[in-house]
Amino acid sequence: MKVELDQQQDIKELEIRIRYKERDQQFERLLAFIQAADQTIIGHQEDKTFVLRPGDILYFESVDDRVVAYTDKDTYTIKQRLYEIETMFPKPLFIRVSISFVLNVTKIAHFSSSINGRIEAELTNGDKILISRAYVPQLKEALGGRLK
Amino acid sequence: MIKKFLGRYAASFTLTTLVLLLVNIVIRVRLGDMIPFIAMVIGIALVALAITLSITLFKLDKPNALITTILGLVPLMAIPLILRIIYGVVIFRFTFVLFIAFALCALAYAVAVLVVASRYKKEAKDLNDLLK
Numbered sequence: 001m002k003v004e005l006d007q008q009q010d011i012k013e014l015e016i017r018i019r020y021k022e023r024d025q026q027f028e029r030l031l032a033f034i035q036a037a038d039q040t041i042i043g044h045q046e047d048k049t050f051v052l053r054p055g056d057i058l059y060f061e062s063v064d065d066r067v068v069a070y071t072d073k074d075t076y077t078i079k080q081r082l083y084e085i086e087t088m089f090p091k092p093l094f095i096r097v098s099i100s101f102v103l104n105v106t107k108i109a110h111f112s113s114s115i116n117g118r119i120e121a122e123l124t125n126g127d128k129i130l131i132s133r134a135y136v137p138q139l140k141e142a143l144g145g146r147l148k
Numbered sequence: 149m150i151k152k153f154l155g156r157y158a159a160s161f162t163l164t165t166l167v168l169l170l171v172n173i174v175i176r177v178r179l180g181d182m183i184p185f186i187a188m189v190i191g192i193a194l195v196a197l198a199i200t201l202s203i204t205l206f207k208l209d210k211p212n213a214l215i216t217t218i219l220g221l222v223p224l225m226a227i228p229l230i231l232r233i234i235y236g237v238v239i240f241r242f243t244f245v246l247f248i249a250f251a252l253c254a255l256a257y258a259v260a261v262l263v264v265a266s267r268y269k270k271e272a273k274d275l276n277d278l279l280k
Contacts, residue, residue, distance in 0.1 A: 108279060110276055110279065111272045111275040111276050111279070112272055113265070113268035113269045113271065113272035114213035114265075114268070115213045115214065115217050115261065115264075115265045116206050116207060116208075116213045116216050116217050116220075116261075116264070116265075117206075117207065117264040117265065117267070117268045118209070118213065118268065119268055119271055119272050119275070121275075130209060136271060136275075139275065140274065140275065140278060143275065143278035143279060144278060
């Protein structure tokens with residue numbers, strides 16, 4: 001993939017133009033990544049409110065009746081439900097990996113399997129998330145030619 | 149969790165029924181013995197329960213993979229004892245048959261564990277390849 005940067009003083013807002021031959025998986029992922037870069041989500045910590053960028057979030061976990069977003073350093077409570085988060089962000093970036101986890105695929109360091117038939121994803125911060133077998137096919141699809 | 153357990157139990161019950169039905173036919177044809185119906189039904193229910201418990205324990209997330217794998221073997225060890233009560237001297241005339249049954253259970257479990265482990269290892273490898 002070739003990246004060209006063009007600085008122009010007269011434009012009003014940041015402009016991204018993608019030249020492509022066909023809308024393949026790589027294209028869709030790149031598009032999703034760019035679209036997500038401009039999105040935010042509101043996170044709460046006690047009585048404080050924070051604006052979170054999807055790129056900073058490692059994963060979302062559904063705990064009891066609430067959803068928690070994990071970043072490298074902190075955890076934030078999110079108002080949205082897990083299924084809403086799934087649809088909120090472009091699909092290849094955040095993907096459901098089990099009934100209570102939605103993962104940022106760009107934050108996965110590697111996968112490992114255990115003797116009792118479990119697959120775990122180790123994230124860049126060292127956290128380990130269990131992957132449900134039922135979600136493996138869509139995870140594979142999301143990872144096909146993942147953005148680095 | 150309960151739904152999953154019941155689903156596994158239904159599958160185990162069906163499989164156990166088929167296997168023991170076959171064993172009963174062989175006993176009837178070769179030895180001419182009949183196994184009491186009530187004993188069979190209770191036996192099948194208990195064997196199916198042991199298999200279901202074994203799968204459930206094996207698939208537990210906590211405390212860790214090695215412990216759950218060992219725990220999964222424990223309920224299976226009850227199967228030869230249940231079968232001994234059902235069939236009595238018809239099959240278990242000699243003590244060593246019971247030990248063979250224990251060994252067969254452990255072997256079947258080991259094979260199942262190896263198959264599952266290798267399948268998931270491959271799955272993890274595929275996922276890691278996609279990450280590159």
